Amino acid sequence: MRKILTTVAASLAAAMALTACGSDATEPGTATTLDPANPTKVTVGASAVPHGKILEFVQANLAADAGIDLEIRIFEDYVLPNEALSSGELDANFFQHVPYFDNQVEEKGFEFEHGEGVHIEPFALFSNKHTSPEQVPDGGLIVITNDPSNQYRGLKLLEEAGLLQDITEDTLALTITDEQNPKGLKFEESQPEIVVQQLDDPKADAALINGNFILNAGLKADDAIAIEAVEGNPYANIVAWRKDNTNPGVEKLDELLHSDEVAEFIKQEWPSGDVIPG
Template sequence: MGIRRKPLSIAAIAAAVMALTACASTTAASPAATSASPSASAPALVTVKVGASPVPHAKILEYIEKNLAAEAGIDLKIVEFDDYVQPNEALASGDLDANYFQHLPYLEAQIKEKGYKFEHGAGVHIEPYAAFSKKYKSFAEVPAGASIAITNDASNQIRGLRVLQDAGLLNGITDKSNVLNLTKEQNPKGFTFIENQPEVIVKQLDDPKVDVAFVNGNFILSAGLSTKDALAVEKVENNPYANLLVWRTDNTNPGVAKLEELLHSDKVKEFIKATWPSGDVIPG
């Protein structure tokens, strides 16, 4: 004997359709939920706050931030400074994770003078130190007794004195020479030296009292100058003044080591060469 099925009412059919629709919606939504889960579980980027001179240091860091940092797992925050004092003070106080603006002789002098507990990486690039003049086109034209603006920090001042010696204008310059202890034999032309902060000297090029000014590499770039127009440029071969990344000895931020690695990558070297083909910034 067969079983007679009771016909479904309109209400029952409608309820069944609604149930199936709900199941379909749930099923369709599940892939989206599944695809969202990997990004939700992706590791967060490590923030690295770095102090830097605007040019070329911050420009190099900006290239890394836009092209290399995320893949390396770091979120780069760049803080620009226009002088050479604040970046080390900010690093020492903990406001920065690292800084990138100075060469080793300057860093060593700062550590000795102020007791900073810093470590550093390898040299990233060299910005040749150079002498400029709005009055003369060569050192041969510079008269005896001329006024020469030069930086007041010992690690950079010696660079200018050596450039003058290489040009045949000073004699007997040693590692301990400075503008205050030059003898008449060392300074036969009787040049008068005007000491000042590097960020001020670049502005003294327009001062009628200044005949020649020695300008640091980053200020050469920020002022729109070029070493091609300089009276003289320091030698690059065996140059100890490569700029480097610096951090505190108690650093615990793993992103700093990642940044050090990126600064020495082939991509950054190529960026430097392509951006400053005139040789105002040289990898190494």
């Protein structure tokens, strides 16, 4: 069984593995065994791309033999999948990275747990006006998500690109100091799913876009003028479930998403590095 990362601490203990999937879970260190002749229904919420595509691969190639009857529900935003999981409409969801998960648990009190990272979608800076960060002018307008965890991520990317400096976790786009923002960049906050649309706004010099919305818009990471490093990246996307989950199919789904078959599918489906296993 894969390690479980609790919402309270980052430390992992084999004993927690039993709690993660309830009394039906297997012993730590062993694979979950289900009966393909009597499959276990698992309803999972996901973003369409890449999460939904990855789940469709599992559904078509791995789920039946593993004893899972997988139902995939696609969500267009970042709010509803956690609410649906909390209410019991879903057995699990697969759309968020760890910092967003932690922020939501702290802010809304969700009783959730999650597995290890399945993949990383590098955050990127795109522009229809400029071909490098250096070309962004003093006072240029940057469109940025209003989601706190991803906003910090975007500001750090701008710092790495040489446009900002001394960014800390409590730095906000609309209250950034002159010292942190020596070029006097202006920021416009938008919902994550809207940012990519504002790339075409003639007033915008650049937009910071989440990985799955990059893919939804038909953009490629290769076209970005700045992109997040993968080495040491903490923004791995994970499967989440309720702490009181007793459906053993959830554990099996998380296990399948970490299989060699899924890793190879990700590499073949997104060879340009838009999505990276792990």
